[in-house]
Amino acid sequence: MPTSDAYPSTAAALLPLVGGAANITSAAHCMTRLRLGLADPSLVDEEGVRAVPGVLGVVTDGQTYQVVLGPGAVARVTAELRTMLADAAAHAEAGPGPVAVPAGGGAPGTAPPPPPAPGAAPPADTAGELAAVGAGLRAARARRNATPLKAALRRIADVFVPLIPALIGCGVLAGLNGLLVNAGWLPGLTPALTAVASGFMALIAVFVGYNTAAVFGGTPVLGGAVAAVVVHPGVAKVTAFGVTLAPGQGGVLGAMAAALLAVAVERWCRGRVPDTLDVLLTPTLTVLVAGLGTLYGLMWAAGAVSSAIGHAADWLLVTTGPLAGLILGGLFLPLVMLGLHQALIPLHTTLIEQQGYTVLLPLLAMAGAGQVGAAVAVYVRLRHDTSVRRTIRSALPAGLLGVGEPLIYGVSLPLGRPFLTACAGGAAGGAFVGFFAMLGDRVGATAIGPSGWALFPLLAGNRGPLPTAAVYAGGLLTGYAIGFLATYAGFRGEAPGTEGADGPTGSEEATGAQGTTGPTESEAPA
Structure with missing residues (x-):
């Protein structure tokens, strides 16, 4: 088991190898991977990252650089790295302190370069050529990974990965509560456990909307506000396309669609509303337009898609059970290797909500x-x-x-x-x-x-x-x-x-x- 000193050391070793604090735009983690958003992926010293003790591997996917650290360790290394990023930001905001200028001239705070050894070949050209080759290879790989499909899957994963700890915790409590109810034990406690385990799932649409807006460049709380319409009891009084809506109809898919619409409306408003009225009109129009669009279109459509997902899963297992299991079980490891398995989370969440x-x-x-x-x-x-x-x-x-x-x-x-x-x-x-x-x-x-x-x-x-x-x-x-x-x-x-x-x-x-x-x-x- 790594010592407590290993996690700060790992974070400190990784920071310069991924281009320094200025190159990191975001730092998050899932169960096993440190997920870094990078301004310039070409600055990463990938071989150096691989060589850091405790690093099990790396996965590159466009602008997201994933360092595999394993369960437990990844949360601690991420926390240490975030602390270092906060310290670096505070230092940059405070400004540099006084620096010494060497008597012989040169850049402030730097020592004059040592003279080359007699007969030694200058290494600059070779190092520069190798660096250029490495940068070209990384850029080519980034271009291969920067497909619209992979970019969309990565963003979907960024929406749902932060929700996994709550999904796990509430799921475990729901399972424990089910065992207690079936056994008839602790009848005075099971209602409380039901409330604790079900509270997150009842409001998961709000969290999905919040994260969706954050990932796609909108104001997170506006995304959450519009997605909250999906689970509000009042939607039971709304009729769309001749059908009375039900609270929660469309589930997480409806919540994500609502937040995406909110992001689009907000961006449209930002470019047209005068600055003096922006703080008042932009949030109001975003919630109004996106909220009505959600009620009179997205909830109905997302509900149809969610129902189709449930029926398709049922049909797949009932009709082609062994074949479906063989394909899904056989292909999942490559999905994990490529970091694409997180894109399946919306399907799991939809089935949990339905069944x-x-x-x-x-x-x-x-x-x-x-x-x-x-x-x-x-x-x-x-x-x-x-x-x-x-x-x-x-x-x-x-x-x-x-x-x-x-x-x-x-x-x-x-x-x-x-x-x-x-x-x-x-x-x-x-x-x-x-x-x-x-x-x-x-x-x-x-x-x-x-x-x-x-x-x-x-x-x-x-x-x-x-x-x-x-x-x-x-x-x-x-x-x-x-x-x-x-x-x-x-x-x-x-x-x-x-x-x-x-x-x-x-x-x-x-x-x-x-x-x-x-x-x-x-x-x-x-």
Whole structure:
């Protein structure tokens, strides 16, 4: 376990490597990743970031730079980094202090450069050329990632990722309360637990609207105010397209659409309303126009889309259960690797609002089971590679609890083929759960976030707690088994860069101990 001094050291090491405080426009985190908004991504020293102790990998996605640090550590490093950014901002606002000017001239506060050593070649040109090449490669990768689809998915993730801690906490309490109600225990406490667990979900539209406006460049509180219309009881007296609206109709999709409309109206007003009237007219017009647009258009449309999502999920599992589970379980690890899995949060949230649980999350959770099975197989195969085995031992507990990034970036992805066999294990586990869903045994989760063993307290279904838990456990065991067997049979038993299974290894590079994130040599996935 890292010491308390490790987190400030990690933050201090990362700050200059990502271009300094002036280059960071935002700093947030999800369960495992530090998510940095950067003014100029080309200023990042990516190899330096990978080499920082504690960094498990990096994911670049346009303007968002994600540093994988693992659960627990990421929250502490983010807090330290935010403190450093606040100190840097305060120092910049205060202005520089007095500086000394060297007697020999030169820039204030700097020492004159040392004379070059006799016969030494000047390094400036070589360093400049290497820097230019590196900047060009980073710019090319940024252009590849800057597609409209990826930009939209990234923004959607930015809206919902900050909500995950509340979704987890309230989901756990809802599951605990359900167990108490079913068992008939503590009847005096369960109404209070119901209120505590349900309060956030009742007002989640407001939080979604607030975050949407913040992410898309509007005033956050105006986005929240317009989204609050979606859940207000008074909408039950409004009729749109011949249909009487219901509070909450459209759910988080309606709230996001309402906030986006509010952002558009606010921007239109900012460019046309005189400065002297801006503080009065712009908020009023934003709430009025966006609020009426929400009531007489967006809530109806978003309600139709939300219903379609629920019906599609039901049809998918009832009609093509094993196939749907195989595809979803097999493809989820690549989504996690690319950082695109957060874009599924609106679907989960919509299903939870409609049905009380999301049937997609248990299927996707099987990817983590395949990853665990693959990691255990690598551990068995690489008997003499102490570095790989040490990495697996440290990352495996998090993997069992459904946090897959440490195993992805530390073990399976650098080795290449184990990443593919882990996907095979996830596909098998997903097919198992999907098969029972087709038979009528639905397995869902009441909250978003945890998976693996940590999902058991959040399970819900239509057959009761024990059958639901049994189906989910069977899926996990299937994922473990297929992930292990496929990896054990297909992995040659040596890390990239080795001379043989019993010979010296390049394990520091193979395990991602220096932050390696890409597959190497012949083990690279196709």
